[in-house]
Amino acid sequence: MIRIGHYKFSAHRVRDLKVRWCCSSHMSKGCRACLYTYDDQIIKMNNDHSH
Numbered sequence: 001m002i003r004i005g006h007y008k009f010s011a012h013r014v015r016d017l018k019v020r021w022c023c024s025s026h027m028s029k030g031c032r033a034c035l036y037t038y039d040d041q042i043i044k045m046n047n048d049h050s051h
């Protein structure tokens with residue numbers, strides 16, 4: 001679990017060192033915000049939340 005501002009993201013998929021993190025409201029609210037990390041560095045981020 002990582003936190004960006006007041007949003008929390010949980011790990012969804014791991015391949016090698018790459019991890020996909022989705023907003024914790026992905027399931028409950030359909031929020032599509034997510035980010036990717038590689039070796040603990042953020043490489044891509046969609047911080048557009050629907051809530």
Ligand SMILES: [Zn+2]
Pocket residue numbers: 007023024025026031032033048049050051
């Ligand atoms: Zn969200």
